[in-house]
Amino acid sequence: xxxxxxxxxxxxxxxxxxxxxxxxxxxxxxxxxxxxxxxxxxxxxxxxxxxxxxxxxxxxxxxxxxxxxxxxxxxxxxxxxxxxxxxxxxxxxxxxxxxxxxxxxxxxxxxxxxxxxxxxxxxxxxxxxxxxxxxxxxxxxxxxxxxxxxxxxxxxxxxxxxxxxxxxxxxxxxxxxxxxxxxxxxxxxxxxxxxxxxxxxxxxxxxxxxxxxxxxxxxxxxxxxxxxxxxxxxxxxxxxxxxxxxxxxxxxxxxxxxxxxxxxxxxxxxxxxxxxxxxxxxxxxxxxxxxx
Amino acid sequence: xxxxxxxxxxxxxxxxxxxxxxxxxxxxxxxxxxxxxxxxxxxxxxxxxxxxxxxxxxxxxxxxxxxxxxxxxxxxxxxxxxxxxxxxxxxxxxxxxxxxxxxxxxxxxxxxxxxxxxxxxxxxxxxxxxxxxxxxxxxxxxxxxxxxxxxxxxxxxxxxxxxxxxxxxxxxxxxxxxxxxxxxxxxxxxxxxxxxxxxxxxxxxxxxxxxxxxxxxxxxxxxxxxxxxxxxxxxxxxxxxxxxxxxxxxxxxxxxxxxxxxxxxxxxxxxxxxxxxxxxxxxxxxxxxxxxxxxxxxxxxxxxxxxxxxxxxxxxxxxxxxxxxxxxxxxxxxxxxxxxxxxxxxxxxxxxxxxxxxxxxxxxxxxxxxxxxxxxxxxxxxxxxxxxxxxxxxxxxxxxxxxxxxxxxxxxxxxxxxxxxxxxxxxxxxxxxxxxxxxxxxxxxxxxxxxxxxxxxxxxxxxxxxxxxxxxxxxxxxxxxxxxxxxxxxxxxxxxxxxxxxxxx
Numbered sequence: 001x002x003x004x005x006x007x008x009x010x011x012x013x014x015x016x017x018x019x020x021x022x023x024x025x026x027x028x029x030x031x032x033x034x035x036x037x038x039x040x041x042x043x044x045x046x047x048x049x050x051x052x053x054x055x056x057x058x059x060x061x062x063x064x065x066x067x068x069x070x071x072x073x074x075x076x077x078x079x080x081x082x083x084x085x086x087x088x089x090x091x092x093x094x095x096x097x098x099x100x101x102x103x104x105x106x107x108x109x110x111x112x113x114x115x116x117x118x119x120x121x122x123x124x125x126x127x128x129x130x131x132x133x134x135x136x137x138x139x140x141x142x143x144x145x146x147x148x149x150x151x152x153x154x155x156x157x158x159x160x161x162x163x164x165x166x167x168x169x170x171x172x173x174x175x176x177x178x179x180x181x182x183x184x185x186x187x188x189x190x191x192x193x194x195x196x197x198x199x200x201x202x203x204x205x206x207x208x209x210x211x212x213x214x215x216x217x218x219x220x221x222x223x224x225x226x227x228x229x230x231x232x233x234x235x236x237x238x239x240x241x242x243x244x245x246x247x248x249x250x251x252x253x254x255x256x257x258x259x260x261x262x263x264x265x266x267x268x269x270x271x272x273x274x275x276x277x278x279x280x281x282x283x284x285x286x287x288x289x290x291x292x
Numbered sequence: 293x294x295x296x297x298x299x300x301x302x303x304x305x306x307x308x309x310x311x312x313x314x315x316x317x318x319x320x321x322x323x324x325x326x327x328x329x330x331x332x333x334x335x336x337x338x339x340x341x342x343x344x345x346x347x348x349x350x351x352x353x354x355x356x357x358x359x360x361x362x363x364x365x366x367x368x369x370x371x372x373x374x375x376x377x378x379x380x381x382x383x384x385x386x387x388x389x390x391x392x393x394x395x396x397x398x399x400x401x402x403x404x405x406x407x408x409x410x411x412x413x414x415x416x417x418x419x420x421x422x423x424x425x426x427x428x429x430x431x432x433x434x435x436x437x438x439x440x441x442x443x444x445x446x447x448x449x450x451x452x453x454x455x456x457x458x459x460x461x462x463x464x465x466x467x468x469x470x471x472x473x474x475x476x477x478x479x480x481x482x483x484x485x486x487x488x489x490x491x492x493x494x495x496x497x498x499x500x501x502x503x504x505x506x507x508x509x510x511x512x513x514x515x516x517x518x519x520x521x522x523x524x525x526x527x528x529x530x531x532x533x534x535x536x537x538x539x540x541x542x543x544x545x546x547x548x549x550x551x552x553x554x555x556x557x558x559x560x561x562x563x564x565x566x567x568x569x570x571x572x573x574x575x576x577x578x579x580x581x582x583x584x585x586x587x588x589x590x591x592x593x594x595x596x597x598x599x600x601x602x603x604x605x606x607x608x609x610x611x612x613x614x615x616x617x618x619x620x621x622x623x624x625x626x627x628x629x630x631x632x633x634x635x636x637x638x639x640x641x642x643x644x645x646x647x648x649x650x651x652x653x654x655x656x657x658x659x660x661x662x663x664x665x666x667x668x669x670x671x672x673x674x675x676x677x678x679x680x681x682x683x684x685x686x687x688x689x690x691x692x693x694x695x696x697x698x699x700x701x702x703x704x705x706x707x708x709x710x711x712x713x714x715x716x717x718x719x720x721x722x723x724x725x726x727x728x729x730x731x732x733x734x735x736x737x738x739x740x741x742x743x744x745x746x747x748x749x750x751x752x753x754x755x756x757x758x759x760x761x762x763x764x765x766x767x768x769x770x771x772x773x774x775x776x777x778x779x780x781x782x783x784x785x786x787x788x789x790x791x792x793x794x795x796x797x
Contacts, residue, residue, distance in 0.1 A: 136459075
């Protein structure tokens with residue numbers, strides 16, 4: 001267990017962290033009691049992580065559903081401040097994330113750049129919370145005497161298959177989803193799960209209500225199908241370059257016609273736009289008569 | 293034409309206004325049939341492929357009939373897989389060689405031309421729609437055809453403005469769109485599909501419903517007359533197999549389907565992993581919520597419009613009435629009285645409120661639900677109006693005291709059948725409204741503006757009508773949440789469905 005190994009004094013044993021999952025604002029272990037090892041690129045074990053089960057997925061969906069209405073009801077201003085707060089917390093812990101990325105095999109200068117990009121990305125979406133509605137909603141000039149408008153509403157609970165990109169990709173997939181008022185169940189199945197488990201701590205100290213982001217670690221072949229088929233999940237964000245992964249999840253998603261967005265990117269440097277938010281929004285059109 | 297003064301010998305209703313049962317008391321309506329002498333219908337219609345009308349490759353045809361008389365109107369070509377192949381190939385060729393190279397302004401002009409000719413030939417199209425599909429002439433004349441023309445006119449103007457579609461991005465057409473539409477608004481659905489597609493620079497292969505192909509084929513004539521380049525719009529007629537060939541064709545870049553949730557799911561499954569674009573407009577089971585502070589007479593009109601418009605063959609029909617307990621007796625009593633005035637009969641009579649059920653199959657389905665509702669314990673109420681002897685008819689029907697678990701509350705009937713439930717609190721009403729797998733539309737009746745805004749914002753559906761119902765406009769996006777579909781048609785959102793944003797500059 002060599003993660004973040006400090007230059008320990010000869011007479012002091014370092015305190016190592018147990019990497020747990022983040023569900024409903026708490027840090028439980030997998031209900032299954034199972035674990036996997038996170039490995040360095042050379043195969044050296046770095047830490048144990050939870051190997052979550054179908055039941056963990058269902059519990060996380062329950063937490064995300066419970067949080068969704070309240071999160072969507074927050075003002076856009078408030079959601080923006082909370083996303084900004086996440087950026088503040090990440091900036092303050094940049095050294096820790098650089099170390100986590102480095103131990104996973106990222107070169108030190110690249111690690112620093114990735115943490116900075118992830119922080120800036122949070123800031124970017126913090127700024128969109130109270131603007132995307134203005135850019136993308138409309139008042140529709142109907143030919144009858146009605147006040148008619150179309151606004152965006154969050155799809156609800158979004159299941160996220162997190163990308164391999166351990167921090168920038170993770171943040172780039174979560175931030176636009178929650179900026180728009182969705183809550184998320186995030187499956188971390190890539191080769192570097194430790195930035196994700198630690199990112200849960202950042203979220204937990206950023207005034208993000210419990211359940212808005214739920215982060216599970218484990219194996220894609222165990223967790224993705226139950227999440228994709230879950231009838232209380234409204235949308236999927238599938239960050240995988242593997243077309244077979246997207247295809248099988250899309251088929252599971254047909255049960256309740258989940259909306260599915262596929263993000264095959266491996267490099268997340270430029271994956272930043274308001275369309276990442278609007279792809280997880282519904283359009284609602286409302287008609288009010290104008291008259292006496 | 294049907295006999296417009298049918299004699300049925302039914303028991304006289306309590307309220308006789310508007311009833312034409314042969315024992316007229318002087319207050320009935322005289323027949324007012326629309327004249328049809330100016331409508332030219334061929335005996336036989338071909339497929340519209342690459343700008344020409346052609347027979348099916350294997351020569352097969354099917355019949356389209358008038359549901360009000362059960363009489364055949366025309367033989368229509370039945371497209372096979374090979375015919376669909378030819379149509380998609382024509383669309384591809386037109387996209388690559390002509391339509392994608394045309395100046396956007398010129399593309400728009402063609403679409404405007406279609407809108408103009410639709411307006412010119414409006415009455416003929418309205419009559420054809422009512423003959424082929426059974427809907428009252430008042431609706432086809434005042435709603436279907438004008439809205440279809442308006443859709444072409446609206447989207448025509450987008451053709452040279454696509455740079456404004458995606459803020460911060462360019463926009464590009466998708467290619468060839470495969471489109472399948474239902475029988476409830478045949479020409480209007482064709483317009484919803486074709487207008488945004490071709491204005492955005494795509495070419496299309498459209499399959500109309502097998503019971504109502506005629507107005508789409510008249511639209512093909514109009515497209516021919518408008519000199520739209522061959523292959524930009526192709527129309528292939530047939531039933532489910534033809535539709536499957538269209539949406540599953542590998543050279544189609546975009547699939548647009550309006551129809552049942554069941555078929556929509558099959559299409560969605562077939563598209564999994566393909567990366568193709570798609571929009572699905574599927575079923576609904578919308579709640580019309582009437583609160584104690586509603587203007588009751590207006591609400592009753594809205595309930596009637598919500599469920600009996602187009603015989604209830606409307607995916608966004610207000611097929612569930614949720615009425616607050618304190619006003620339930622008054623609302624239901626007035627609703628029954630109002631329903632008694634509804635005239636069921638000849639679709640071409642301008643007095644008709646409810647026309648013919650679209651087909652025998654649909655009438656069978658509705659009648660099955662009438663049995664199910666009774667078996668489940670809901671209390672049926674049906675008006676006593678006479679109906680013609682021939683044709684497919686269903687009197688306006690209520691199921692009172694329905695329970696949330698009843699199939700007549702949960703499932704889409706697609707007929708003039710309204711399930712009625714009561715609620716006590718606002719929260720309960722909203723919870724009941726949201727308690728189906730569907731989320732297409734909803735209605736709210738309250739004279740308190742703040743409450744109307746709050747309730748519409750809490751119903752999980754794509755279209756909400758406050759103190760109105762069943763209003764449509766080309767500028768207003770339409771489409772469902774949940775199992776009512778994916779994507780929007782109409783407005784800018786409907787244009788997006790036929791474009792892809794280009795990478796940021």
